[in-house]
Amino acid sequence: MMKLKNILYMMVMLITVSSCKNEQDNLVFGERPEVRMNEKIDSLNSALVSAENGWKAILGTGLGGGYSFYMNFDDQQVVNMLADLTTTSLTTVAKSNYRVKQDNGATLIFDTFNYISLLNDPSSSTFGGIIRDGYKSDIEFGFLYSKGDTLRFIGKRYRETLLLIKASSSEKNAYEKGDLKVSRDNTLKFFTDNSNPYIDVTSGTETYKMAVTMNLLSNSVNGKRIEFASLLPDGTTSASKGKYAFTLDGVTIIDGGLAYRGVNYVSLLFESNKMYLIDGKAGKHEVKNSLQPILPLFKLVGSKFTSMRSPYKTYYPGTSPKGLTILQRFHNGLAVGTGYSFNSGYMEVAWDVVNSRLELRGFSSQNGGNSGWITTIGYNYTLDDVTGTYKCTLRAAASGGYTAPILDQMNSFLLNNSFRLDYYTANGNLYGSMTSVEDPSIVMILDLQ
Amino acid sequence: MKILNRILILFFLTFLYSSCTKEEIKNVDFSKYNDDDPQTNTELDQWLKNTFLDEYNIDVVYRYNRYFHDPERNVTPVLVDRVKPVMTAVLEGYLLPYRKVAGETFVKKYAPKEWVLLGSPSLASDGTGVAGTAAAGRRVTLYALNDQSPNFGMIVIHHEFTHILNQLVAIPTDFETISKADYNADWSKIPADTALKYGFLNNYAMGKYTEDYAEVAAHLLVKGQAWYDNYASRSSVLGRSKLKQKEMNVVNYFTSGLKVDFRALQKEIQEYMKKTAPTDASLTLRPYVSTLYKTVMINLNNAYYTKYGISNNFSTAYNNMKAAILSYSPTAKYNMDFMQIRFDGANTATIRLAFTAAAGGTQYFADYSFSYTYNSATGELNFTKVNQVGTTGAYSNANLFMAAFKANVESYFTGKTFEASRLNVDVSPVDYNNLGAFYEKGNATNYWYGTLGLTL
Numbered sequence: 001m002m003k004l005k006n007i008l009y010m011m012v013m014l015i016t017v018s019s020c021k022n023e024q025d026n027l028v029f030g031e032r033p034e035v036r037m038n039e040k041i042d043s044l045n046s047a048l049v050s051a052e053n054g055w056k057a058i059l060g061t062g063l064g065g066g067y068s069f070y071m072n073f074d075d076q077q078v079v080n081m082l083a084d085l086t087t088t089s090l091t092t093v094a095k096s097n098y099r100v101k102q103d104n105g106a107t108l109i110f111d112t113f114n115y116i117s118l119l120n121d122p123s124s125s126t127f128g129g130i131i132r133d134g135y136k137s138d139i140e141f142g143f144l145y146s147k148g149d150t151l152r153f154i155g156k157r158y159r160e161t162l163l164l165i166k167a168s169s170s171e172k173n174a175y176e177k178g179d180l181k182v183s184r185d186n187t188l189k190f191f192t193d194n195s196n197p198y199i200d201v202t203s204g205t206e207t208y209k210m211a212v213t214m215n216l217l218s219n220s221v222n223g224k225r226i227e228f229a230s231l232l233p234d235g236t237t238s239a240s241k242g243k244y245a246f247t248l249d250g251v252t253i254i255d256g257g258l259a260y261r262g263v264n265y266v267s268l269l270f271e272s273n274k275m276y277l278i279d280g281k282a283g284k285h286e287v288k289n290s291l292q293p294i295l296p297l298f299k300l301v302g303s304k305f306t307s308m309r310s311p312y313k314t315y316y317p318g319t320s321p322k323g324l325t326i327l328q329r330f331h332n333g334l335a336v337g338t339g340y341s342f343n344s345g346y347m348e349v350a351w352d353v354v355n356s357r358l359e360l361r362g363f364s365s366q367n368g369g370n371s372g373w374i375t376t377i378g379y380n381y382t383l384d385d386v387t388g389t390y391k392c393t394l395r396a397a398a399s400g401g402y403t404a405p406i407l408d409q410m411n412s413f414l415l416n417n418s419f420r421l422d423y424y425t426a427n428g429n430l431y432g433s434m435t436s437v438e439d440p441s442i443v444m445i446l447d448l449q
Numbered sequence: 450m451k452i453l454n455r456i457l458i459l460f461f462l463t464f465l466y467s468s469c470t471k472e473e474i475k476n477v478d479f480s481k482y483n484d485d486d487p488q489t490n491t492e493l494d495q496w497l498k499n500t501f502l503d504e505y506n507i508d509v510v511y512r513y514n515r516y517f518h519d520p521e522r523n524v525t526p527v528l529v530d531r532v533k534p535v536m537t538a539v540l541e542g543y544l545l546p547y548r549k550v551a552g553e554t555f556v557k558k559y560a561p562k563e564w565v566l567l568g569s570p571s572l573a574s575d576g577t578g579v580a581g582t583a584a585a586g587r588r589v590t591l592y593a594l595n596d597q598s599p600n601f602g603m604i605v606i607h608h609e610f611t612h613i614l615n616q617l618v619a620i621p622t623d624f625e626t627i628s629k630a631d632y633n634a635d636w637s638k639i640p641a642d643t644a645l646k647y648g649f650l651n652n653y654a655m656g657k658y659t660e661d662y663a664e665v666a667a668h669l670l671v672k673g674q675a676w677y678d679n680y681a682s683r684s685s686v687l688g689r690s691k692l693k694q695k696e697m698n699v700v701n702y703f704t705s706g707l708k709v710d711f712r713a714l715q716k717e718i719q720e721y722m723k724k725t726a727p728t729d730a731s732l733t734l735r736p737y738v739s740t741l742y743k744t745v746m747i748n749l750n751n752a753y754y755t756k757y758g759i760s761n762n763f764s765t766a767y768n769n770m771k772a773a774i775l776s777y778s779p780t781a782k783y784n785m786d787f788m789q790i791r792f793d794g795a796n797t798a799t800i801r802l803a804f805t806a807a808a809g810g811t812q813y814f815a816d817y818s819f820s821y822t823y824n825s826a827t828g829e830l831n832f833t834k835v836n837q838v839g840t841t842g843a844y845s846n847a848n849l850f851m852a853a854f855k856a857n858v859e860s861y862f863t864g865k866t867f868e869a870s871r872l873n874v875d876v877s878p879v880d881y882n883n884l885g886a887f888y889e890k891g892n893a894t895n896y897w898y899g900t901l902g903l904t905l
Contacts, residue, residue, distance in 0.1 A: 003454050010458055034481045041483060077489050096529060097512055102483035111487065111513035113528040113568045113595060122523040122572045126596075132574045134523050140515065156515075 040106045044143055047151065048073040048100070048108075048164075053172040054080075055151075055164040058245055058254055061119050062136025062158045063129070065215070065224020066245035066254035069116065070167065070175040073098060082175055083115035084246040085127070085218065090181035106143040108153055128219050135220045136160075161255060174248050184246040186270045188216055194289035199277050201285070203262060206233065210260065211294035212277060212287055214244075214251075226253060226268075228260040229295055235386050237299050244268075250275070292423040292430050297448075298388035301421065301432075302353030307361075308421075308432045308446040309348035312369065316445035317426050318433060323444035326409045333406030334364055340402050344369040347403075347410060348449065349434075356381055358392060360410060362403030375401030377411055389437055391418045413442065487512040493532060500540060501564075505557055509536060511566045517590055518571055519579075525569040527594050532566060534599040535591065538725070539564065542671075543606050546717035551709040559613060563588040568595035577637045581605030586613040600725055607667035607718075615659065618706040624698045625658040627691050632657055645684050648691030665695045666703075669711075670718045674882035676731050678903065679741045713878035734885055734901075735828040738869045739792040739821075744902035745885055748787035751900075753884070757874050763897040766861035773853030774804050782807035788858070793905055796820050798832065800858060801843070802850070816843035817854055819862070828869035830887060832862045866890040872898050 029036060048055075054072035061067065070082040079098045083089040096114035101107055110116050118127040119137035129135045138155030141162045145152055149166035167175070174180075191197060191214045198209045213227040229239035242258030244251045250268040257266035257280055264280035268287070275287040293300055301308070313331045315324055327347070334342040345364040352359065358379040365372030378396030383389070392414045398404035413419075417436040424433040424445050436442040488494070501507040510517070513526035527535075547556040561583065570578035570593040581602065582590045589609050591602045631647045633639060636656035644652045654664040669677050681692040703711035723732050730736050749759065749767055771785040786803040793799055802815045818838045822831045834855075837844050847854070867887035873896075876884060886898035 007454060007457055032478060032481075034477050034483060037483045038481060076491075077487065096526075097487070097489065099485075099487045099512065101485040101487075103485075109513060110526070112511065112526045117525040117568065120523050121525045121569050123569055126569070131576050132522050132572045139513065139526065157520075 037102050037106070040143070041100050041102060044100050044106045044108070044151075045075075047146065048098075049075045051166045053167045053169050054175075056167050056171065056247070058161075058163045058165075058252060059116070059119075059137065060160040060243055060254045061220075062160060063133070063220040064119065064135040064137070064218070065243040066252070067119065067137075067224075068180075068245035068247055068252065070180070071164070079110065079114065081114050081116065082180060084180060084184055085115050085118055087181070089115045089118075090184060091178040100143075103140070103156075104142065107156065108141045108143060110139045130220055138162075171248060179248050180246065183248050183250060183270065187214075187246065187251055187268065187275075190270065190275050190287075191216055194287070196290040196293045197275075197287045198290050198294045199285040199287055201230075201261070201263070208261075209290070209294045226251070226258065228258065228265070229299075230261065231295065237295055291425055291428070296388055297421040297423055297432055298383065298390070302351035305351075305432070305448045307348045307350035307449040308434065309346055309449050310444070310446050311346050312344050316424075316431055318424050318431070318443065318445040320441055320443040322439070322442040323434075326413055326442070327444060329409040330362060330403070330406050334403070337406040338364070338402045339405075340364075340366075342366055342372070342402075345372065345403065347407065349414075349446075356383070357395065358390075358414070360407060360414060362401060362407045364401060364403050373401035373403075375399070375403040375407060377404075377407060379414060388420050389418050390420070417442065485514070493529065496533065497536065501536065505544065505560055507560060507562055507564060509564045509566065513567070517565045518567060518592075522571050522573070523569070524567050524571050524592065525595070527566040527568040531568070531594050531599075535566060535594050535602060536564070538599040538603065539606060542600065542603050542718060542721045542725070543610065546714055546721065547709075549717055550714045551707075555709070559586075559617065561587055561589045561610070561613065565590040566594055567592045569593060575637075581609055583609035583612050586616050598726075600722065603671045603718075603722070604667045607670050608663040611663040611666040612659065614703075614707060615662065618702070620659065620662050621698060621702055621706070624662060624695065624702075627694050627698070628658070628661065631655060632661070645680070646688050648681075648684055648688035648695070650680070650692075661695070662699065665692075666699045669696060669699065670715055671722060673719050673722070673732055674715065675734060675737050675741070679737055682741055682903070710878060712881065716876075716878045716881040719881070730826070733828070734869050734871060736825050738825070738828065738830070738885065739823045740825070742885060742901040742903065743792050743905050745790040745887075745899040746787055746902060747789065747897065747899035753880055757872060757876065757880075757898075759898075760894060760896050762895040763861065766857045769857040770802065770850070770853055773857070774802070774850055777849060783813075786812060790899075791905055792821070792823075796822060797835075797838075800862065802847075802854075802858075813846055814843040815846040815850060815854075817847050817859070818844075823869075829890065830867045830869060831865075834859050834863055867896075 054070060057069035057071050059067050059069065068084045072080040077097050077099050078095060080093045080095050082091070082093055094114050096110065096112040098108060098110050101109060117139055119129065119135040120139050121127055121129055121134045122132045124131050127134070136158045137160060138157050140156040141153035142156055143151070143153055151164040153162040153164070154160070155162065197212045199212060201208050201210050208230050210228050210230045213229065215222050215225040217223040224244055225241055226244045227239055227241045229237060231237055238261070240258055240260045243254050245254055247267070250270045252267045253265060257264045265277055266280050267278045269276045269278050269284070277285045277287055279285070293304065310327050310330070315327060319327065330347045331345070334345045342364040343366060345362065348361050350359045350361060358381050360377040360379070362375045363372055375398050377398045379392040380395045381390050381392045394415060398407065413436070417438050419437060420435050422433045422435065424431045430448060431445050432448045434444045434446060497509045501509050509532070511527050511529070511532045518524040544556055544560060547560070565588060567590065570580060572578040578593070580592050589606065591605060594602065628648060631649070633655050636652045639652040639655055641652060644650070644655050647655070649655045649661060650664045650668050654661040677696065681689045684692060700711045703709045703714070719732065722729070726732060734742070747767070749764060767788060774783045774785045777783060783804040783806055786805055789801040789803070791799040791801055798819045798821045800817045800819060803812050804815065805812045816839070818835050819832045820835045821833070823829070837847060866889070868890050870886055870888060872884045872886040873888070883900050884898055885901040886896055889895040
């Protein structure tokens, strides 16, 4: 009996001791989660409010490119915003609410409508996003960490990064007097005026020209993209594409920049009417304009140029006698060769890169080109990516229009020759040349459309 | 035994210790819990609190929370500036009419307690969207408020509240049978004119009889009776009859089932709609006179003329005519029973006088032919007397009183412009939808009005 009592005592003691021990918080992170969460929410709130000059914000979108904002948070859950979305949003401050809440960590929510909501809007009529998903961009952002002057968030649903970087007082002034619009307009103008922008790169022993292509549209398809491309030593090309947003002095490439051939480029700087590409080591590369594109023509037909055209009775220098015969066969034939009398027309070769197809078109007109009829002949082609050599086979015989008889020589040229494309400049104008591989004495110089 | 004890102790020790170490669950201290309760104290917040929370125990949620919508879809927050206009519409177009007609207790008890406002519609990838939802009689979520007029939500609100009322008093079983064969779960692919033809207000109403019910109630309340009748008149014969059956069912449900006077409610909401959308012609009579409303019946013995009055000019013309008919035959002593304006063609009208001998018996008609012009945009109506289009029957009767007619009735109706409108006084709900008034242009003290009729 005594023994049993001992056991009982022992049990009671143990329970007491162990339950005591349980009461003491042996917490891995020092505090209870709700307390730590409160601290985090408070610290984030006070950080947001503490930036007296506001924040520069950079946000990527799932479908569109990058977007930049200027945000000012106050302690009444109100945020004032500028953004590089529309001409209005660049210069007119819009006011809305924000809050920070607990939702798998501290989460910043833009909880009444502002410019940032445009990227989230599911109606395509609002800002051109796709139905239901908008630009695949969030209005709720989970807080990741802060580092120096930067707060880093991640979109709750689409996982795109939102960066908030403390603005200086001069930046604040610049935003307030509309410099974001000035900067954006400068950039747009530069890349509209300079149709073949590139930089010269010297890296180790190699030097090359790198084309810098900007999609200046702000849409959900391919908008606000920057692309680098160049010719590799072996004759092939490579390209790399990133997203950008406008800043006060140019453009920032989002998500840490865009790496290309071993160099990470982070931004574009517009300075004294010149544009510079800035790399991660603060190297400045002036963006120059080339008369002819940096990439070989066969890389650009179907995208930058949709077709090559021979305008009515126009023969450019550089066209060889044999080439001239083919072109003249068409143009001279318009008046007499078809059974009808035409006084204008053109012949062109158009590319459909996706399907590897060519189309030869002969347009004929009886009113000087205002209206008329088109005859088309379809081809499938194979392209040797290294040499840029095309080889065609017939896909669809001539149909429509009246020019089939006078397209005969061009048709037989396309079917019986492999050919290459190249640029040709004359009198400061850029043309494309089409040269037979088998008989290099057949050269035609054509308009690039 | 000792060994056994030791083993026992060891066992307990191990057991207790191990259970201790597993006991790592830390209870959350809810007094320190991170509530998500966004509260600012702006003028708007004060207004919402005073107007909705304190008065109706209604919480208006305008700060975005993903919890309130389908998480698969993007739905943007509402613009702050849109909150007050929208909630003013909710107050004046929904809460106050119900409060006046159904009573304070009713509206405070049954009005949904949580109103969630969102800026964009909730769209599926095929583009079909949600404009509003009601959940469990407790929450109403309104979408697409950023780019719609504040009254945009009115149909949705009344639609959703009808669902809530349907949970108090079930939809009468005979409602479903009206269109039972035509409900189709794949409603979104049905074109609008098909829905019309089969007697539905839109394709959404074709989805399910509960939606059909809510749409009928909401459209009658918000769009108004004239709009509803006009819509029904464009349907097939069968569709029209179904729409009218549905109307009867809904009116009866409110009035008998819920003890809410539907016609009074309809009038209150119509008055609100007219006040806030003065340019919306569909809320007036103008688009409907002569095309939908083909007759106006005037009988000054009707009680409503005592209630709402009648202009002297008209009553003089009417009573003189009546006296002339009475004096026509000292033996028969014909009594003029009523006067009826009949828009029997696109530009031909008839003014019909009905009369019966004092001894009773057959009611006779005297028909007088007119032409008219009517402008449905401005509501302007002009009559011109034309030659009688017939010589026998009612036209022959007309000749009996022709001189008196010319002197009194014809001279009253011709040579001036009348403007179609609702009667310019506070009309009882029972008469509200039925009366059409015509005021002389530039002289509003001269007017005539009567009961509108849909058929000749």
